[in-house]
Amino acid sequence: MSFDFPPRLRALQAQLHRVRAEHTALCATLPWSTEPLPGWTAQEGRYSSRRDVPPSPGYTEEQQVQRARLERRLQRLAGVVMTDAFWQSVEQEKIVVARMALKRAHEQVSG
Template identity: 85%
Template sequence: MFFNFPPRLRALQAQLHRVRAEHTALCATLPWSTEPLPGWTTQESRYSSRGDVPPSPGYTPEQQVLLDRLARRLRRLTGVVMTDAFWQSVEREKVVAARMALERAHEPTAG
């Protein structure tokens, strides 16, 4: 199914992908807890599926600021993309397919 997305909407979706990737990359570097907390061993907690967990130093103020900034950008961009006027032009039963197509619009086409 082909949808003729406006360039502005495609650009916003691409920006949303970039910000989501930044957020994901940052989260992968953060300690497991936002606040300093002791760790535990699997012997201490029979419910731990992660094995031994080292103590968490918590997030630094800089990490928290960056995480909050990226989360705000994600929410704002998601809202702008989801409420774009383009969606009013799509038949109701095709909206989900159109949204899925927009999410993949940045991917190179085969052929």
């Protein structure tokens, strides 16, 4: 099933993908805790998916600002995409399929 998404909606969804990727990349570089906390050692004989965990220095002020900025952008973009007037033109029973198609629309253009 294909949908004729307006260019603006496609652009917003592409921007949402980029911001989400930027957020994911940033989070991968951050310490495991936002606040400074001690680490711990995995205990022998106990089931745990965790290994030894080093102490966390916590986030720097710059890291906190970057993460908050990206999260605000993600929320704003998701809201704009989800409330776009286009969705009023889609039959109710096709909304979920259409939203999933929009999430993958960039794949059709680039690859």
